[in-house]
Structure formats: structure tokens, C-alpha cells
Amino acid sequence: xxxxxxGGSRADNGYSSQQQQPPRRRKGPGALATAxxxxxxxxxxxxxxxxxxxxxxxxLAKGSYxxxxxxxxxxxxxxxxxxxxxxxxxxxxxxPSSVVxxxxxxxxxxxxxxxxxxxxxxxxxxxxxxxxxxxWTITEIIRYSFYTFSLLNHLPYLxxxxxxxxxxxxxxxxxxxxxxxxxxxxxxxxxxxxYSISLPNKYNFSFxxxxxxxxxxxxxxxxxxQLYFHMLHQRRKVLSHTEEHKKSE
Amino acid sequence: xxxxxxxxxxxxxxxxxCFLDKVEPNAxxxxxxxxxxxxxxxxxxxxxxxxxxxKGKSLKDEEILQHLPVGTTATLYFxxxxxxxxxxxxxxxxxxxxxxxxxxxxxxMPFVYGLDESFTSSPHPVVNLACxxxxxxxxxxxxxxxxxxxxxxGTMPLRNIVKNCLYYWGFAAWLAYYINHPLxxxxxxxxxxxxxxxxxxxxxxxxxxSIHVALSDLQRKGSKTRKIPYPTKNPFTWLFxxxxxxNYTYEVGTWISFTIMTQCVPVGLFTFLCFIQMTIWAKDKHxxxxxxxxxxxxxxxxxxxxxx
Numbered sequence: 001x002x003x004x005x006x007g008g009s010r011a012d013n014g015y016s017s018q019q020q021q022p023p024r025r026r027k028g029p030g031a032l033a034t035a036x037x038x039x040x041x042x043x044x045x046x047x048x049x050x051x052x053x054x055x056x057x058x059x060l061a062k063g064s065y066x067x068x069x070x071x072x073x074x075x076x077x078x079x080x081x082x083x084x085x086x087x088x089x090x091x092x093x094x095x096p097s098s099v100v101x102x103x104x105x106x107x108x109x110x111x112x113x114x115x116x117x118x119x120x121x122x123x124x125x126x127x128x129x130x131x132x133x134x135x136w137t138i139t140e141i142i143r144y145s146f147y148t149f150s151l152l153n154h155l156p157y158l159x160x161x162x163x164x165x166x167x168x169x170x171x172x173x174x175x176x177x178x179x180x181x182x183x184x185x186x187x188x189x190x191x192x193x194x195y196s197i198s199l200p201n202k203y204n205f206s207f208x209x210x211x212x213x214x215x216x217x218x219x220x221x222x223x224x225x226q227l228y229f230h231m232l233h234q235r236r237k238v239l240s241h242t243e244e245h246k247k248s249e
Numbered sequence: 250x251x252x253x254x255x256x257x258x259x260x261x262x263x264x265x266x267c268f269l270d271k272v273e274p275n276a277x278x279x280x281x282x283x284x285x286x287x288x289x290x291x292x293x294x295x296x297x298x299x300x301x302x303x304k305g306k307s308l309k310d311e312e313i314l315q316h317l318p319v320g321t322t323a324t325l326y327f328x329x330x331x332x333x334x335x336x337x338x339x340x341x342x343x344x345x346x347x348x349x350x351x352x353x354x355x356x357x358m359p360f361v362y363g364l365d366e367s368f369t370s371s372p373h374p375v376v377n378l379a380c381x382x383x384x385x386x387x388x389x390x391x392x393x394x395x396x397x398x399x400x401x402x403g404t405m406p407l408r409n410i411v412k413n414c415l416y417y418w419g420f421a422a423w424l425a426y427y428i429n430h431p432l433x434x435x436x437x438x439x440x441x442x443x444x445x446x447x448x449x450x451x452x453x454x455x456x457x458x459s460i461h462v463a464l465s466d467l468q469r470k471g472s473k474t475r476k477i478p479y480p481t482k483n484p485f486t487w488l489f490x491x492x493x494x495x496n497y498t499y500e501v502g503t504w505i506s507f508t509i510m511t512q513c514v515p516v517g518l519f520t521f522l523c524f525i526q527m528t529i530w531a532k533d534k535h536x537x538x539x540x541x542x543x544x545x546x547x548x549x550x551x552x553x554x555x556x557x
Contacts, residue, residue: 199433204430
């Protein structure tokens, strides 16, 4: 069920090497949809560039890499949340990816942005936040420019290479940042009872956010290796295919 | 009279697995499966996928060799579907689980709510009522599985049953936990709410049962051919005027009534997921009907009259 082969599935947390192939048997996006998607991807590329620039400027201004989150908080929230549109793109069929897988990956990013980093103010000064923000930023800039160029049928090899290679470092980096951030949030969640509800109540429901976060962390254990090795496999396929293509020319 | 030769290759490796000589032209795929099973006893017919094309659909048992687009030497492809389990067995396992799991919580087994609460009972009548309704629902389903349902294809892959059981049994445990909890809060509108829910529950269960009986009768009268189900004298079947799959409509109704009865969020969530799943199944079924029957009633929607 995990990110399927070259069917263009985007189950990749942004770190993956899933190739978004031009639609084969399916009708694929029309001219209007393609134009919209190009605009969307260009805007997203620009957005994450803004975040990247914001990080660099803040670092230079402050002289240290601590607490840089505050300088890019708003664009990060805006553009990461904007990625929810990608679920809609799959549902409408203008992007040939699985709705479920895309939803899963976008939701996990949005969850980290809002339900952890935004909600638990005490973790915003943690260095682990910088770790995943940097990983996400670099990954997304490459990913969205990759889609932009693919849609325009003019993909520079450098971008393809970057997308299918940098994840090797960026994915573990991002995952580490995410896990450390969730772990840092735990004591504060426990203390404040954030997002938790206990019995008795008239809806006969209870939810312990602290336990939920621990389960989320545990879920990384089966999911991360699967996706990572799948991406490595994709990398071998895509980059060696390009090599052969070059040789045959 | 030309006798056929049939070779069966592995769908992936294309290795020849068997070569059948002197096969009758009117042999069915079922017979070929039996012949293949004799050579490979571990692959019983239910787990054999025999196809014309390595990536194609599995051929049905009833297909006849000479009617297939093959020459007198036919090449077929085999794929192992893995261990299979019969539908009847699947449903028996899937439905018995929730029935007994609910009891573990109703009777407050020691490991559920702690030793202090073990074997105590709830002061709220609605909790007893909920247990009766939940049990009734699953006992009804078990009875239908044994006596009413007729299954079109015999089996499903064994690994599906683990997935399905986790889902049904898991949810049963989750909702039973809250309904039978010592800190359970009865519905806000009291007896009015509960009575309304009970009536709705009984009507939907009766409706669901009526539809199952009607569908099963349809199969009995004409064997293989699919027929359009129509409303009968039973008023519960009149929902067929408006929807293709009234059994799913009634099923969702049952769970909505159970949610109202217990006023419990996990039940509501389960109801919502059931609704999504059944809508998908209903749409599928509806499309199949539309494809197969040119004169299919145009007023009908898949699951909700006029809407969905």
C-alpha cells in the first residue's frame, strides 16, 4: 500500500523520489488545469524560497541559529497549510497521485506545524524545529520546481538529480527534527492537558493527547524505513534510466 | 473434433508450470483448475488465478475453452492468490468477535476498568438496552450469514481477514469501553431520546433484514444471471424505488440510531466510517447495475434517496 512505483504517487513527505510521470492511460490535466498547476507550483516554490531567505537573513542578523522559528513562522504556516490543496488536486484527478497517500503526507506536515509547533509554544525555541524547517524548506523548493519544470516539459537534469539524491540526507534530518520536537513537547502537553478530554462528559469520549503523541512517534518506526528504502529504490531506477537514455543517444 | 493443448505459465517468470494434452474444446476453466490442482496439490482451485494475459483479469470458472480468444494450443497464465478463506467463514469470524468482545466490557471483566469495578453493573437502563441492541445486531448478522446470504464468489484472501477483524473487533472494543464505563453519562434528552432511537433501530433492522431476504430470493429463482431487485409487498422493500442498495441505507440507519441511543462519540465515528464504506460499495453496485441493465430505473440513487 505504500508509495507505489512509477505510477506517480506522491506519498513522500516531500523527501521522496517519486517521479510524477506524465499521465499515460488516463486523460490527464487539460490546458487550463496545467496552467493552474504551473501557477500553483511556481507560487509554492516562491513561498519556500521566501522562507529560506528569511532563515538566512535572520541567522545573519542574530548571529546564531537558535530561535529562528519566529522569523519565518507566518510564511511557514501559510505555505505548508497551502499544500492541502494538493489533496484536492488528486481528488479532482488533475494530478495522477493517490488521494489517500497525498492526504497522509500533507496531513502529517500540517499536524507538525499546527498541532505541535504552534500549539506547544515552549518548543518553538528548540533547535529541533530548525532541523525540520531547514529540511522541509530545501526539499520543498526542489520538489515544487521539479513539478513546475515537469509540467512545462523542460526538466533540467540538475533538478531531477537533486530531487532524487538530496533526500538521502534531508529525509533523516527532517524526521529527526520532527521526532525531537514532538518529544520536547511531551512534558508540556502532560502538564497542561492540551487537547485532552476525560470522562465523565456528555459525549462519552476521552482523548489523551500525550498518549496520542507517543503513538505518533512510534508510528515513525515502521513508516520511515519503508519510505526511505522505497525512495532509494526509486532513485536507482530513475537515475540509471537517465544514464541509459544518455548513452543511447 | 479438435482437442486442445493448454500450457499454463507463471504470470511473472513465464516459466511453464504445466502442459495439458488432449483437452476437450468445451472444457470449462473450473475443470482446468481441477487438473492444475492435481499437479500442484498446494494450489487448490480457489487460490488459482488463471488468466489470458499476465496482467489481466482472472477467468471465471464458467468460461469455456473454445469460446476464449485462443488457438488450439492455448497459453494461460497462473497467479497464486494466496491462502483463501470462504465468505461464510469470514463473516462468522468477523461478527462473532464484536458480539463477545462487547460482553467483556458489559460484564466489566477485571482487566478492563480495574479491579474495583470488576463485575459491577451500570445503574443506567440505557446501558443494558445498548447491550441488547448491539448483540441483537450481530446475532442477526450471524443468522443471515448462515441462512440467508448467497455469495457470488466463494473466497477472499486470508490476509484480508486479519485486517477486517482488527477493524471490526477494534471498534467494537473501543465503543463498548465507553458505553459500559463506570463514568458513562446517559443521553441528554433522556427517555425521549432513547425511545426514539430504539424505534428507529428496530425499523432499520427489520428493513435491512427484509432487503437481505429479497436479494436472496432473487438469486434463488434465477441461478447465475443477475437480476434487478424490485420492491415487493413488504413495505420495507419499497426503498428499492429510491435506492439501489437499501440494505446499506438501513444499515447506516441502524448505526445512527445506536449513536443517538448511546450519545457516544466513538459510536458516531464508527457510524461515519460505516457510512463512507457503504457509500463506496453502493456506488460500485449502482454502477454495475447501470452497466448491465439498459432499463435500470432512473429514479434510483446508490444509497440515499435523491441525494447520493
